[in-house]
Amino acid sequence: MFVYLFEAKSIQSYLFQSGKLKDVIAASERLDNLVDETSTSILQSVIESAGLDTDLLNDELIESSETIHFLRCKGGAFYCCAQTQAPLIKLRSLWTLTLQQMFPSLEYTDALTEAETLVEALDLGHQQLANDRNTPTISFPIATAPIERFSRTGRPSVRMSPLAQREDDGLNQVDIDTDLHRQAYQSMNMREAAALQDKFTPEDLQGTIHYPLDLEKDFLFDDEQHGAPDSDPTKDIALIHIDGNGLGILLMRLKNALKNTSDAELRKGFREFSRALNQATTVAAKEATQYIYDKACYRKDTRSSDSIQMIPMRPIVLGGDDITLLCRANLALEFSTRFCKKFMEASEAALSDLFDDLGFPKAYERYLTASGGILYQKASHPFTHSHQLVEALCAQAKKRTKSVVDEGAIGPAALAFHRQSESTNDSFDILADRTLVLGNEMQMGQTAYFVESLKQTHTSLERSPFDLNKLKQLVADSSSADQNGITTPPVSMARWRQMATAIAQGDIAEANIIYHRGLSLATENQKQALETLLDDLTPDGYQRQNWYWINQQTDEKYCLINDLLVLHHFAEPVKENTHTGDKETTHG
Secondary structure (H helix, E strand, C coil): CCEEEEEEHHHHHHCCCCCCCCHHHHHHHHCCCCCCCCCCHHHHHHEEEEEHCHHHHCCCCCCCCCEHHHEEEEEEEEEEEEECCCHHHHHHHHHHHHHHHHCCCEEEEEEEEEECCCCHHHHHHHHHHHHHHHHCCCCCCCCCCCCEEECCCCHHHHHHCHHHHHCCCCCEEEEEEHHHHHHHHCCCCCCCCCCHHHHCCCCCCCCCCCCCCCCCCCCCCCHHCCCCCHHHHCEEEEEEEEEEHHHHHHHHHHHHHHCCCCCHHHHHHHHHHHHHHHHHHHHHHHHHHHHHHHHCCCEEEEECCCCEEEECCEEEECCCCEEEEEEEEEHHHHHHHHHHHHHHHHHHHHHHHHHHCCCCCCCCCCCCEEEEEEEEEECCCCCCCHHHHHHHHHHHHHHHHHHCCCCCCCCCCCEEEEEECCCCCCCCCHHHHHHEEEEEEEEEECCEEEEECCCHHHHCCCCCCEEEHHHHHHHHHCCCCCCCCCCCCCCCCHHHHHHHEEECCCHHHHHHHHHHHHHHHCHHHHHHHHHHHHHHHHCEEEEEECEEEECCCCCECCCCCCHHHHHHHHCEEEEHHHHHHCCCECCC
8 A cells, every 4th residue: 555645844834935815825725726616616626737637626536556545634634545556646646746836835744655454554654754754855946155035034035926916015136935925916816705714704604704814904903992092002903823632642543443443444534533633623713703704894995985894804724624814902812712612523523433442441531632822913014924923822821731641641731822013033932931920030820821710621630720710700899890980999900000010110019008908998798709819719739828829849929910901901892783773882
């Protein structure tokens, strides 16, 4: 048996390399059409051009020694096999040539292997993929010393094509990938019809809502909604990246369940798993997008004087078990929370029948969870480095997920968030040390929280010290007001903010005074509610000291003030159906 494996790598870096939203949009739409089980995908075009016989569009294709069978074909990757080597060599040759022409600087790994059985060939293929990932590759055009480079990407520049020059931004030279993206930006009907957008759009809204193409002209920011000045300081946006947990675990279990079956059953099992996973991601994305529509749909005038319905988000990636998008800042946390909850539910619904048919033990999880990062920043900040920060946040969330389960188990969904107040090229670790550690004494936030109580999702876990709902409750209690608008909580958001200022000045004693002054004015019930929440948020191995915690082994101090302030600043709007003309307000 012969196997050919292909995986596109560093997709986020490729999408954001120029830092311009129009290039990100065009690149994301082009890449979304690269690998898919549709007649319009680039992969299918290559297959037709090569005259190959495959089951990409027809699962019931009669098998022959020359037939190429696909095991996976989603998310920028595909795995296929055949009984003879020639058709796979032909596919590989034309496929890699096509990539060089259409996506010159896109990184990828591929492997062509041979073994007695399909399982053995797949194992060898994955080993080669891992080796290929660490092997430097040459991409064209090559930038020698005398060649001018495009300042935004550092890649060799070329003269812009006439189609790309229609986007008049004062440039006449860009790199070859950017030129191809801008040609697509001009020629593809992205506003009216785009496969990536449709994956996010709920079924009953298909063709009726549109996604912004231009942050300056199309995107409606929250402060504008309330009549605030249309200035850059009010334009906050969130970059969201969410990735599935436990995919490798389920794939290993799937492989073990299918190891003694025929090659045909093995192919079918892996392909059905790939489809079910993509279906769960799509269902969850549509559910979360429905929330954005219900909360923040607005109308935008067009050149034809007709208005269209738009929502303040922009899809960037949906493939396999991960998504990336831009979203209005005060909608990002609820969007992400809803996606994570629905993804777990939808993956269980999509995978249960397959696992039952394969005889999976009842003790095994029959679902995937998802963890992700939310980066809040100004819309005017370049996106070139933002994707690295949001991926680092996603890694923080996954670290939190793994912290409460044994190896080989699927952990609960988690989210990490961070507010970036200035444009920077620093790594997240450096950025966190600079912004979250004040006065060299106090860490101001823990960044990553579980989406749901662990008692709900993992009954064997009794405590949820990193419970996002508990943190939200603390923010709500600190923002409560009586009928006259006078704040009444023992520690209001204004007090938390004053405490943050004192800590930044290295005066923890003053922060303590501010805290206790608030407690002295509170009722016993208010004090008890605050104490209970702070106890619930106390991690194992830490001792609570009023409003902060001390590590009993290292004496390190940390609190949640930064997390409280970020959640309060980007509080979810409270409204019903903006698109029907109803008014919108915000918490706090």
